[in-house]
Amino acid sequence: MSEKPLDVNDRRVPLIHALYENPMSGRDIETRSFEIIDQETGSHRFPPEQWHVVRRMLHTTADLGLMDAVKFSDDAIDAAVVALRYGSPIYADSNMIRTGISISRLRQVCPVYDADRIVCFVADPEVAIEAREKGLPRSLFAVRKARSVLHGGIALFGNAPVALMELNRMIMEDGIRPALVVAMPVGFVHVTESKDELMSLNVPHVAITGRRGGSPIAVSVVHALCSVAMERK
Amino acid sequence: MSEKPLDVNDRRVPLIHALYENPMSGRDIETRSFEIIDQETGSHRFPPEQWHVVRRMLHTTADLGLMDAVKFSDDAIDAAVVALRYGSPIYADSNMIRTGISISRLRQVCPVYDADRIVCFVADPEVAIEAREKGLPRSLFAVRKARSVLHGGIALFGNAPVALMELNRMIMEDGIRPALVVAMPVGFVHVTESKDELMSLNVPHVAITGRRGGSPIAVSVVHALCSVAMERK
Numbered sequence: 001m002s003e004k005p006l007d008v009n010d011r012r013v014p015l016i017h018a019l020y021e022n023p024m025s026g027r028d029i030e031t032r033s034f035e036i037i038d039q040e041t042g043s044h045r046f047p048p049e050q051w052h053v054v055r056r057m058l059h060t061t062a063d064l065g066l067m068d069a070v071k072f073s074d075d076a077i078d079a080a081v082v083a084l085r086y087g088s089p090i091y092a093d094s095n096m097i098r099t100g101i102s103i104s105r106l107r108q109v110c111p112v113y114d115a116d117r118i119v120c121f122v123a124d125p126e127v128a129i130e131a132r133e134k135g136l137p138r139s140l141f142a143v144r145k146a147r148s149v150l151h152g153g154i155a156l157f158g159n160a161p162v163a164l165m166e167l168n169r170m171i172m173e174d175g176i177r178p179a180l181v182v183a184m185p186v187g188f189v190h191v192t193e194s195k196d197e198l199m200s201l202n203v204p205h206v207a208i209t210g211r212r213g214g215s216p217i218a219v220s221v222v223h224a225l226c227s228v229a230m231e232r233k
Numbered sequence: 234m235s236e237k238p239l240d241v242n243d244r245r246v247p248l249i250h251a252l253y254e255n256p257m258s259g260r261d262i263e264t265r266s267f268e269i270i271d272q273e274t275g276s277h278r279f280p281p282e283q284w285h286v287v288r289r290m291l292h293t294t295a296d297l298g299l300m301d302a303v304k305f306s307d308d309a310i311d312a313a314v315v316a317l318r319y320g321s322p323i324y325a326d327s328n329m330i331r332t333g334i335s336i337s338r339l340r341q342v343c344p345v346y347d348a349d350r351i352v353c354f355v356a357d358p359e360v361a362i363e364a365r366e367k368g369l370p371r372s373l374f375a376v377r378k379a380r381s382v383l384h385g386g387i388a389l390f391g392n393a394p395v396a397l398m399e400l401n402r403m404i405m406e407d408g409i410r411p412a413l414v415v416a417m418p419v420g421f422v423h424v425t426e427s428k429d430e431l432m433s434l435n436v437p438h439v440a441i442t443g444r445r446g447g448s449p450i451a452v453s454v455v456h457a458l459c460s461v462a463m464e465r466k
Contacts (some may be wrong), residue, residue: 019423025342063296063444098332168249186294190252197248215356
């Protein structure tokens with residue numbers, strides 16, 4: 001480790017001073033970010049409301065290449081707007097998603113939303129015991145425990161492909177019908193297949209094909225869908 | 234929306250049945266994921282402990298291309314191990330990071346860690362008032378409020394470039410010396426510059442150059458550093 005003190009080798013002006021002199025709020029920065037995304041992406045295949053969602057996904061990842069992997073079922077936006085306005089419960093496959101979702105944005109669409117209306121059972125003690133006994137991932141049993149929420153609810157997957165596969169089974173075998181599935185687990189094992197299976201089912205969905213995904217992207221989809229629901233009013 | 238019931242058009246066996254028959258635990262799936270990463274990446278420029286961190290970042294994003302953008306200062310791993318063993322407080326620029334970090338992993342390295350030792354002020358009411366008054370992002374004032382944690386602490390940025398720029402200023406002008414900076418804000422405005430500035434300072438760091446980053450990646454770095462600290466014992 002160098003012992004050189006910073007003040008000897010550094011007489012530069014910190015970059016932040018330029019922002020002090022010409023302040024931009026968080027909202028200003030977001031607006032500028034969307035302008036950059038629009039400039040750099042140019043023409044695309046998405047109708048306006050879908051583009052609203054995709055653009056926010058690109059904003060969250062700063063990876064414009066992700067655009068090609070985003071898939072909507074034809075009924076996804078309509079189904080999402082109906083579900084959010086109804087205050088449908090939300091299932092999240094990670095507590096990071098639960099933390100990331102803005103309750104105040106949900107409440108702008110439907111005042112029934114509160115923190116208890118977003119459920120995640122992945123840290124549930126019963127779920128942990130079952131997973132250990134069966135030698136299977138906790139996320140699988142977390143989804144099973146959420147059965148009543150998943151039927152008619154909004155299901156968010158930004159992490160666990162096995163959880164999505166278990167939901168697929170519940171759709172195929174048990175007649176569970178989520179209002180919307182946001183299918184964005186990430187990783188190398190079971191991930192691509194879990195999304196392909198979901199997309200082959202007759203359920204409203206927004207998905208990212210392939211290995212990519214993540215909790216912040218799933219959160220960004222929810223926030224964008226709230227905006228779409230607000231703008232339709 | 235189609236009215237066709239699922240049981241008419243779908244006689245396939247759900248994919249999850251294969252996992253029921255040949256169970257893999259979460260740990261098994263993680264091990265298999267790391268094998269795939271090792272196979273697909275082949276040779277690389279990282280020494281073993283740095284690779285341990287990079288591999289977990291790739292696991293979190295499922296994007297092997299990210300590898301080229303990861304930069305370590307020479308002292309990063311040593312500094313991180315010392316800081317974690319000492320129980321240095323952790324600053325997070327998002328509550329998603331705070332939620333994502335496993336306290337039990339931190340406690341394996343140093344039993345002093347608990348949830349209160351990871352701080353995030355981005356949702357702090359005072360911070361919100363200051364941001365509104367000044368027309369600047371909340372993340373900037375959240376970092377200022379964390380001054381006592383940042384001096385000697387582990388600073389995690391997976392979201393807010395303005396927060397990182399403010400930390401850079403505190404390093405350059407105020408003599409604040411974090412034990413380690415994990416510099417992975419994401420986005421289109423101020424992002425690349427904020428990281429380049431940090432990397433030019435004489436502070437231990439792990440960074441992702443360019444626009445990419447994110448809270449789950451910052452979390453993955455902490456978890457990997459905990460493993461490195463455990464394996465050195």
